[in-house]
Amino acid sequence: MSDVAMSRREWLLSERPQSRLQARLGRAYMSWQRFAANRLALIGLAIIIMLLLVAAFAPVLAPYSPVAGDLRQGLKPPGWEHWMGTDDQGRDILSRIIYGSRLTLYVVVLVAILAAPIGLLVGTVAGYAGGWIDTVLSRITDIFLAFPKLILALAFVAALGPGIENAVIAIAITSWPPYARIARAETLTVRNSDYIAAVRLMGASPARIVVRHIMPLCISSLIVRVTLDMAGIILTAAGLGFLGLGAQPPLPEWGAMIASGRRFILDQWWVAAMPGMAILIVSLGFNLLGDGLRDALDPRGAGQ
Amino acid sequence: MANTADRVSTRGRRRSGASSLAWSILSFLVVAAITFLGLITVTFFIGRVIPIDPVLAIVGDRAPASVVAAARKQYGFDLPLWDQYLLYLTKALKGDFGNSVLSTYPVMDDIRRVLPATLELATVGTIIGLLLGIPLGVLAAVKRDSLIDQIVRVIGLVGYSVPIFWLGLMGLLVFYARLGWVEGPGRIGVAYEYSFTPITGLFLVDAILQGDWDVFRDVFRHIILPGALLGYFSMAYISRMTRSFMLNELSQEYIVAARAKGLSETRVIWGHALRNAAVPLVTVIALSYATLLEGSVLTETVFAWPGIGSYLYNSLQNADMNAVLGGTIVIGALFIALNLLSDLLYRVLDPRTRT
Numbered sequence: 001m002s003d004v005a006m007s008r009r010e011w012l013l014s015e016r017p018q019s020r021l022q023a024r025l026g027r028a029y030m031s032w033q034r035f036a037a038n039r040l041a042l043i044g045l046a047i048i049i050m051l052l053l054v055a056a057f058a059p060v061l062a063p064y065s066p067v068a069g070d071l072r073q074g075l076k077p078p079g080w081e082h083w084m085g086t087d088d089q090g091r092d093i094l095s096r097i098i099y100g101s102r103l104t105l106y107v108v109v110l111v112a113i114l115a116a117p118i119g120l121l122v123g124t125v126a127g128y129a130g131g132w133i134d135t136v137l138s139r140i141t142d143i144f145l146a147f148p149k150l151i152l153a154l155a156f157v158a159a160l161g162p163g164i165e166n167a168v169i170a171i172a173i174t175s176w177p178p179y180a181r182i183a184r185a186e187t188l189t190v191r192n193s194d195y196i197a198a199v200r201l202m203g204a205s206p207a208r209i210v211v212r213h214i215m216p217l218c219i220s221s222l223i224v225r226v227t228l229d230m231a232g233i234i235l236t237a238a239g240l241g242f243l244g245l246g247a248q249p250p251l252p253e254w255g256a257m258i259a260s261g262r263r264f265i266l267d268q269w270w271v272a273a274m275p276g277m278a279i280l281i282v283s284l285g286f287n288l289l290g291d292g293l294r295d296a297l298d299p300r301g302a303g304q
Numbered sequence: 305m306a307n308t309a310d311r312v313s314t315r316g317r318r319r320s321g322a323s324s325l326a327w328s329i330l331s332f333l334v335v336a337a338i339t340f341l342g343l344i345t346v347t348f349f350i351g352r353v354i355p356i357d358p359v360l361a362i363v364g365d366r367a368p369a370s371v372v373a374a375a376r377k378q379y380g381f382d383l384p385l386w387d388q389y390l391l392y393l394t395k396a397l398k399g400d401f402g403n404s405v406l407s408t409y410p411v412m413d414d415i416r417r418v419l420p421a422t423l424e425l426a427t428v429g430t431i432i433g434l435l436l437g438i439p440l441g442v443l444a445a446v447k448r449d450s451l452i453d454q455i456v457r458v459i460g461l462v463g464y465s466v467p468i469f470w471l472g473l474m475g476l477l478v479f480y481a482r483l484g485w486v487e488g489p490g491r492i493g494v495a496y497e498y499s500f501t502p503i504t505g506l507f508l509v510d511a512i513l514q515g516d517w518d519v520f521r522d523v524f525r526h527i528i529l530p531g532a533l534l535g536y537f538s539m540a541y542i543s544r545m546t547r548s549f550m551l552n553e554l555s556q557e558y559i560v561a562a563r564a565k566g567l568s569e570t571r572v573i574w575g576h577a578l579r580n581a582a583v584p585l586v587t588v589i590a591l592s593y594a595t596l597l598e599g600s601v602l603t604e605t606v607f608a609w610p611g612i613g614s615y616l617y618n619s620l621q622n623a624d625m626n627a628v629l630g631g632t633i634v635i636g637a638l639f640i641a642l643n644l645l646s647d648l649l650y651r652v653l654d655p656r657t658r659t
Contacts (some may be wrong), residue, residue, distance in 0.1 A: 139338065140342075142335075142339070143338065143339050143342035143343075144342075146339050146639075146640045146643050146644070147342075147343065147346070147636060147639070147640070148594070148597075148598040148635060148636055148639040149598075150598050150599065150601065150602075151598055151601065151616075151631075151632055151635050151636060151639070152346070152632070152636070154601060154616065154620065154628075154632070155347065155350045155351075155628060155629065155632040156350055156354075158350070158620050158623075158625070158628045159350045159351065159354040159355055159625075160354060231464060231465055232464075235465075235467055235468075238467050239467065239468075239469065239601075239602050242467070242469050242602065242605075243601070243602070243605065243617060243620065244621065245620065255467070258467070258469065258470055258473070262473060262606075265473050265476065265477055265481075266477065266481045269477055272470070272473050273474065273477075275470075276466075276467060276470030276471075276473070276474070279466075279467050279470065280462075280465055280466050280467070280470075283464075283465040283466075283467075284461065284462070284465040287461055287464055287465050288461070
């Protein structure tokens with residue numbers, strides 16, 4: 001048994017991979033080993049996997065309905081029947097937090113899907129094209145980078161109208177610039193390399209070079225950066241929810257739940273305290289995971 | 305936060321080629337002008353292009369037809385978009401954001417009235433962050449991987465992960481409601497609110513100037529909790545950056561030379577290493593102050609602090625678009641100014657960026 005395992009390990013760590021697949025798996029294995037050596041990063045990964053599972057199985061896990069409450073059971077402290085207590089409308093807070101994880105994931109994933117490709121496109125085009133295109137795109141990126149993100153997101157939501165979709169759009173509009181910066185920097189390091197010249201000699205169009213040969217190289221640093229930004233996205237979304245501009249009641253969004261618990265903070269602390277704990281744990285998870293990924297995928301940046 | 309850290313670290317590389325001081329100041333002014341123009345343009349889009357009918361966004365949908373028509377004329381919404389933009393731009397540059405629907409006063413007057421409260425709070429927060437963050441960061445770097453290093457790490461991690469408004473609520477619950485150590489929401493107690501006449505608008509300073517120690521104690525008990533909260537976030541950022549700058553300095557050869565000369569460890573660390581780390585730290589402090597200003601919307605809402613953050617929040621709740629845009633531009637302008645200023649300071653203070 002151990003013999004097989006050893007040989008599999010050797011196959012993965014081979015200096016002379018026989019196939020592209022073997023080389024890729026080998027690299028992934030080494031990254032994973034670096035990642036797994038970091039205990040905090042594993043905790044972060046565990047938190048995020050938990051979040052995914054809770055979101056996926058919310059109807060199975062939640063003991064009560066997240067929106068329908070029993071007014072006679074209002075503002076009950078945490079106990080056996082309601083582990084995290086109930087809110088002013090008699091809704092079970094634990095169930096609301098469990099369903100709220102879906103909204104958190106929804107926001108995070110949508111912002112990443114919207115913002116990362118914009119940044120990737122702007123950055124790679126700027127870096128590969130150079131000249132005045134680069135100047136203009138970089139200038140725009142710098143301007144957006146200098147803006148206060150939260151305030152700008154607030155103003156966007158004020159114009160678009162409150163709601164979770166508009167909050168997503170507002171956050172995405174304000175969070176693409178760092179991705180453009182990273183993609184541009186990565187592009188500049190490879191644009192003059194031999195393999196790009198070879199592809200160009202073979203007659204590839206600039207669009208093809210950017211999409212097929214430059215963008216894939218930017219992906220790993222972009223993933224690290226997006227993961228590190230997830231916590232910030234969650235906090236901004238929760239902040240918008242708290243200010244009444246994100247998800248609207250009765251949606252069990254964590255920030256909005258804190259806002260509704262604010263009125264009872266002095267006597268029924270759990271209404272506001274519990275969703276805040278959920279936000280803290282999930283953003284901590286993303287921060288730990290992001291730090292671990294950065295150290296594993298980019299050993300140069302480690303120790304910073 | 306993380307992206308400002310990136311900017312600080314790339315700054316050295318980017319700037320090393322910068323030529324003379326005059327050139328940096330000139331390019332600074334150009335960049336500043338473009339960025340401010342960008343800010344005003346973006347708010348123009350937010351306020352005048354995105355809403356289906358910007359007039360209704362300003363006067364509200366229940367305004368009588370005569371008011372709507374008057375506002376349409378006043379803001380020039382009958383003009384082509386490009387002329388509207390120029391009008392908006394010239395007015396914004398003069399600080400004219402129109403009147404607030406809520407207070408009926410010009411938005412700029414309102415902002416001038418509430419801004420000192422925000423600045424006072426952010427200043428207290430930054431001072432607390434500095435006083436705690438720098439020693440912690442230095443100790444963490446000197447005793448790498450020790451207990452104190454771990455503590456700094458945890459402070460940083462929690463600081464980047466916790467929702468500030470939630471921590472504020474919990475602080476109110478524990479220190480105000482349960483322990484009674486501090487005063488609750490607001491800036492000044494009801495007992496003093498009407499008898500106290502501010503001079504500068506910074507209540508702590510005003511109380512000292514008037515020698516009124518009862519007021520000072522009351523104001524202090526009000527500001528200490530939100531100030532400590534902002535101080536925590538500022539400390540999380542400053543200590544982390546101090547640690548990384550110090551680690552960088554301590555690995556340099558001049559430190560070896562200083563030690564070989566027989567200087568005491570205290571002088572090597574606090575005299576030599578920290579002095580060289582101070583230049584990038586100045587920029588970190590400016591950025592941290594800017595971040596606190598931006599976060600004022602959330603903190604001030606929690607603590608009912610009558611600053612620009614609360615003003616913005618109230619305007620948002622009442623769809624007072626002129627006030628929202630004015631507030632956004634003022635906070636944005638302060639934020640951008642601090643950002644660019646930290647950039648300039650870095651170039652001016654670091655002799656290596658001069659030729």
